[in-house]
Amino acid sequence: MLLALMKKELLALSRDLHGMAALFLMPMVFIIVMSMALKDVYAPTTAHLTYAVLDQDQGKAAQELVARWQKERGAAQALPGDWRSEVRAGRLKYVLLIEHGFSSAVAEVGGTGHARARLFAEPGLDNGMFETHRVRLLAMVTQLRAEALLANLPDKIDLGELMGEVPAAAERMTSGARPSAVQQNVPAWLVFGMFFVVASIAGLFVEERSCGALARLRSLGVAPWQLILGKMLPYLWVNGIQAALMLAVGIWLMPLLGGDGLSLHGVHWGALVLMLLAISLAAVSLALAVASLVTTHAQAATLGPILNVLMAALGGIMVPLFVMPSVMQRIAAYSPMNWGLEGLLDVLLRGADVVGILPEVGRLCGFAAIMLVAAFALFRRQS
Numbered sequence: 001m002l003l004a005l006m007k008k009e010l011l012a013l014s015r016d017l018h019g020m021a022a023l024f025l026m027p028m029v030f031i032i033v034m035s036m037a038l039k040d041v042y043a044p045t046t047a048h049l050t051y052a053v054l055d056q057d058q059g060k061a062a063q064e065l066v067a068r069w070q071k072e073r074g075a076a077q078a079l080p081g082d083w084r085s086e087v088r089a090g091r092l093k094y095v096l097l098i099e100h101g102f103s104s105a106v107a108e109v110g111g112t113g114h115a116r117a118r119l120f121a122e123p124g125l126d127n128g129m130f131e132t133h134r135v136r137l138l139a140m141v142t143q144l145r146a147e148a149l150l151a152n153l154p155d156k157i158d159l160g161e162l163m164g165e166v167p168a169a170a171e172r173m174t175s176g177a178r179p180s181a182v183q184q185n186v187p188a189w190l191v192f193g194m195f196f197v198v199a200s201i202a203g204l205f206v207e208e209r210s211c212g213a214l215a216r217l218r219s220l221g222v223a224p225w226q227l228i229l230g231k232m233l234p235y236l237w238v239n240g241i242q243a244a245l246m247l248a249v250g251i252w253l254m255p256l257l258g259g260d261g262l263s264l265h266g267v268h269w270g271a272l273v274l275m276l277l278a279i280s281l282a283a284v285s286l287a288l289a290v291a292s293l294v295t296t297h298a299q300a301a302t303l304g305p306i307l308n309v310l311m312a313a314l315g316g317i318m319v320p321l322f323v324m325p326s327v328m329q330r331i332a333a334y335s336p337m338n339w340g341l342e343g344l345l346d347v348l349l350r351g352a353d354v355v356g357i358l359p360e361v362g363r364l365c366g367f368a369a370i371m372l373v374a375a376f377a378l379f380r381r382q383s
Contacts, residue, residue, distance in 0.1 A: 005230025027193030049093040059103025094121040186250035187344035198287035198304035205291035239280035278364040279340040285371035292378035
C-alpha cells in the first residue's frame, strides 16, 4: 500500500509542470543570476563584524594600533579561551593578534624584527572583506612605523630604507574552499528550493481532497499515518535530486558561464548528507503541515510561497546575515532556513564534520517533529 501511495504521489508531481519548474528550475536560475551578479561585488559593509583582540605585546605601538582599529571597526569582543575554534566555526569573524615585540619592531631602524600584527579570519568571510581588512591593517601599521621613525630620526634620512619590512600580516583559517559568490549562493538557494516543496504538496493535497481521492483512500482503510508517510518519502527523494542538481550547477555549470566554481575540497561527505537530510525533513514536514491546514487552491497557492519568502528574507537567504542589523540577526536565529544555511556553510566553508553540525541538525529535526505532529493532527481532524 505504501509503495502504491508513493507511486501515486510521484505520478501526480510529474504531471504538474508548474510545480516541477518551481522545484528544479527556479533555484537553479537564482543560483546562476545571483552568483554572476555578485561575482565581483560580494563585499558588504565591514564595520560591524564581530572580532576580538589578542595583544601579546602590550607596548605603546600595540595599544595605539588597537585604539585606531577599534575606532574604525567598533569595540572588540572579549577574547574566548579557544579563540581559534571560535574563528574556524564562524562565531567570531576574525582575531587581531599582536605578537610579542611588535612595538619594538615598529620603532626599529631597518626593520629586522619579526614580530607582526596578524589577522586570523574565519573561512566563510567574503574574499573582498578579507582583503579590505588586510590592506587596512597594513596601512595602519605602516603609518605607526612612519610616525615612530620620523619622531626619532634626523632630517635628510631616507625613510624608505630604514622602514624595512612592515610588521603586519593576515591569514584565513580555512578548510580549503575559497569563499566566493557561488560558495555563498549555492547553499542559500538550495535551502530555499528544498523548502519550496510546500507549494507542490499543498496544491496536490487540495486537489485530492476536492476530487474525493482522499475520501476514497480513507474508505479503503488507509490510515492517516500511511497517507502522510506516502507523501513524505517521495518528496525526500525529490529534495535529494534537487540538492544534487544545485550542487552540480555550482560545480560544473557556473565555470562554463564564466563564474567561479563551487569547491567541495575538504568537505566531510557524511556531514553534508546528514545536513541535507535534516533540511529535507524540515521542509517536507512544514509542507505537510501547511497542506493539512489549507482547504482551497487559492490558500495553497498563496500561503506556502509567502511563508517561504518570509523565512528566506529573515533567514539570511536573500540578504547575507552579517549585513543585517543586530535585531534582524536575532530574529533570523528562529528561521529554519537559517539553520539549514548555517549548517551547509559550516560543512562547505568551515570544514565541519558530523559533530560540528549537530546543533543545526537537532534544531531542524525538532522542527520537523513538531510539524509532523501538527500535520497528523490537522489531517485527522479534517478527514
